[in-house]
Amino acid sequence: MSIEEKVIEIIVEQLDVTREECVPEASFIEDLGADSLDLVELIMAMEENFGIEISDEELQKIRTIQDAINYIKKKKGLAS
Amino acid sequence: MNLKGKVALVTGGSRGIGRAVSVRLAGAGAFVIVNFARNEEAARETLRLIGEAGGDGKIARFDVSDDRESTDAIAALIKEKGRIDILVNNAGESRDGLLVRMKDRDWDRVIDTNLKGAFHCCRAVAYTMMKQRGGRIVNVSSVVALSGNAGQANYSASKAGLVGLTKSLARELAPRAICVNAVAPGLIDTDMTSAMTEEQRETVLAGIPLSRLGTPDDVAGVVLFLASDEAGYITGQVIGVNGGLYM
Numbered sequence: 035m036s037i038e039e040k041v042i043e044i045i046v047e048q049l050d051v052t053r054e055e056c057v058p059e060a061s062f063i064e065d066l067g068a069d070s071l072d073l074v075e076l077i078m079a080m081e082e083n084f085g086i087e088i089s090d091e092e093l094q095k096i097r098t099i100q101d102a103i104n105y106i107k108k109k110k111g112l113a114s
Numbered sequence: 115m116n117l118k119g120k121v122a123l124v125t126g127g128s129r130g131i132g133r134a135v136s137v138r139l140a141g142a143g144a145f146v147i148v149n150f151a152r153n154e155e156a157a158r159e160t161l162r163l164i165g166e167a168g169g170d171g172k173i174a175r176f177d178v179s180d181d182r183e184s185t186d187a188i189a190a191l192i193k194e195k196g197r198i199d200i201l202v203n204n205a206g207e208s209r210d211g212l213l214v215r216m217k218d219r220d221w222d223r224v225i226d227t228n229l230k231g232a233f234h235c236c237r238a239v240a241y242t243m244m245k246q247r248g249g250r251i252v253n254v255s256s257v258v259a260l261s262g263n264a265g266q267a268n269y270s271a272s273k274a275g276l277v278g279l280t281k282s283l284a285r286e287l288a289p290r291a292i293c294v295n296a297v298a299p300g301l302i303d304t305d306m307t308s309a310m311t312e313e314q315r316e317t318v319l320a321g322i323p324l325s326r327l328g329t330p331d332d333v334a335g336v337v338l339f340l341a342s343d344e345a346g347y348i349t350g351q352v353i354g355v356n357g358g359l360y361m
Binding site for chain 1 (some may be wrong): 188286
């Protein structure tokens with residue numbers, strides 16, 4: 035499974051949204067209806083799944099699905 | 115009250131209130147992890163009493179005041195059991211003394227165990243409870259958190275800190291149906307209060323409308339209720355269990 039697919043799978047599960055809603059430019063808060071607790075859960079799920087650590091500072095910069103995908107790729111040394 | 119299928123962690127479960135809570139939760143069907151820091155023999159006795167009550171559990175040694183040790187131990191326990199439903203932050207100690215004579219190490223030790231220890235354990239279980247969309251945290255505070263007590267600046271500050279922790283976490287975790295409450299025991303007949311002189315005891319008794327010391331089981335019954343499904347609409351509360359000592 036590609037990183038993109040895995041990220042979207044996690045989002046669908048955590049935020050209870052459909053795959054169709056998960057377009058790359060979708061914002062977690064504005065478009066997908068996440069609150070602060072949802073975001074923390076989402077980030078922790080990503081950390082768990084990808085074996086990475088996301089600092090609070092970096093977390094501020096992740097607003098959309100594409101941001102998350104780019105970030106994880108960078109972290110895994112697979113810059114797009 | 116039925117806690118079948120639930121997993122509970124009781125810190126400081128080897129003696130006193132923690133032991134009574136462990137036995138009551140296990141008697142109601144929960145698998146109870148009895149935490150202790152030093153007294154393994156006492157923890158084993160709690161486990162024996164759990165068995166006698168027809169319950170099931172295990173003992174787990176870790177010091178709640180130690181960030182790494184407690185966090186790792188709880189993570190391993192959650193992994194082993196696959197879930198965590200109930201956390202009772204009961205581990206506590208007192209190092210009484212008048213302010214002018216109180217040493218920093220006595221202040222730090224009591225705050226680290228009673229307050230920081232609860233923070234460590236809450237943090238270690240919260241994510242799993244969030245994912246489970248439910249859970250119960252009960253913090254064992256004290257009447258002195260509300261009334262104050264000469265000679266217990268450190269202890270009462272730590273227990274008042276637990277009240278703030280309780281209310282903040284109640285708000286923070288409410289969207290995930292996790293209820294966080296505190297009990298504030300009055301004078302309970304345990305090792306911690308046995309150090310009182312007969313005279314001190316009588317003075318205190320005169321101030322208790324129900325004119326007796328509480329038993330660990332008086333407290334455990336309330337904790338059991340707060341840990342149960344029946345208490346699903348109670349969060350952020352501090353329930354006094356004090357015979358009317360403080361109203």
